[in-house]
Amino acid sequence: MSESATSTGALGPDHGYGPDIDYVLLSEEQIQAKIAELAAQIADDYAGKEVLLVGVLKGAVLFMSDFARALQLPTQMEFMAVSSYGSATSSSGVVRILKDLDRDITDKHVLVLEDIIDSGLTLSWLLKNLGGRAPASLEVCALLRKPDAVKVEVPVKYIGFDIPNEFVVGYGLDYAERYRDLPYIATLKPEVYQ
Ligand SMILES: Nc1nc2c(ncn2[C@@H]2O[C@H](COP(=O)(O)O)[C@@H](O)[C@H]2O)c(=O)[nH]1
Numbered sequence: 001m002s003e004s005a006t007s008t009g010a011l012g013p014d015h016g017y018g019p020d021i022d023y024v025l026l027s028e029e030q031i032q033a034k035i036a037e038l039a040a041q042i043a044d045d046y047a048g049k050e051v052l053l054v055g056v057l058k059g060a061v062l063f064m065s066d067f068a069r070a071l072q073l074p075t076q077m078e079f080m081a082v083s084s085y086g087s088a089t090s091s092s093g094v095v096r097i098l099k100d101l102d103r104d105i106t107d108k109h110v111l112v113l114e115d116i117i118d119s120g121l122t123l124s125w126l127l128k129n130l131g132g133r134a135p136a137s138l139e140v141c142a143l144l145r146k147p148d149a150v151k152v153e154v155p156v157k158y159i160g161f162d163i164p165n166e167f168v169v170g171y172g173l174d175y176a177e178r179y180r181d182l183p184y185i186a187t188l189k190p191e192v193y194q
C-alpha cells in the first residue's frame with residue numbers, strides 16, 4: 001500500500017523553523033490520516049497476535065509514538081539505533097549499531113517501524129540482522145519511501161507515502177539534529193545547507 005505525495009503549500013506551525021522551510025510535502029493531517037489507515041490494516045493482519053514494534057532511532061520516534069497509539073492491538077516496544085550516513089545527506093551503506101534491542105526477539109512477531117527508505121541499504125542490513133535472531137515473523141512498516149533513490153530492493157509490506165528523491169525533514173527526520181520536532185514533512189531552502 002503506498003500513495004504518492006504532493007506539495008500542500010501550507011506551512012502550518014513552524015516551531016520557529018519557518019524561514020528555513022522551502023515547502024511542506026506532507027501536512028500533519030495527511031500523516032495522521034495515513035497512520036490511522038496503516039494501523040487499521042496492520043490490526044487486521046495481526047489479529048489475535050501480540051506485536052513487538054521495533055522503532056529505528058532517532059528518525060522513527062514520532063512515528064512510533066503515534067502509530068503505537070493508533071494500533072488497536074497489544075504491543076510491546078523496542079528501539080534500535082543504527083548509523084548509516086557517510087555525510088549529512090547521503091547514505092554510506094556502512095551500518096553500525098549504536099543501540100541494540102534490550103531483549104531477545106526469538107518467536108516474537110516483529111514489526112520494524114522505519115521513518116524513510118532512501119537507498120534501502122540500512123533496512124536491508126537491519127532485516128538480515130534481525131532475521132538472524134529467529135523472530136516468529138518479521139515485517140517492515142515505513143512511513144516514507146523514495147522509489148527513485150532505491151539501490152537495494154527490500155521486502156517492505158507496509159508503506160505510507162512514496163515521495164520524490166529530495167532530502168526531507170520533520171516528523172522525526174533531521175538535518176544536523178534540527179527539525180525533528182516539526183509535525184509535518186518538508187524540504188529546506190538550499191541556503192540552509194550552505
Ligand atoms: N532527514 C532525512 N534522513 C534521511 C533521508 N533519507 C534517508 N534518511 C536517513 O537514512 C536512513 C535510511 O537511508 P538508506 O539510504 O539506508 O535507505 C533513514 O532511516 C534516515 O535516517 C531524508 O530525506 N531526510
Ligand SMILES: [Mg+2]
Binds near residue numbers: 058
Ligand atoms: Mg531511519
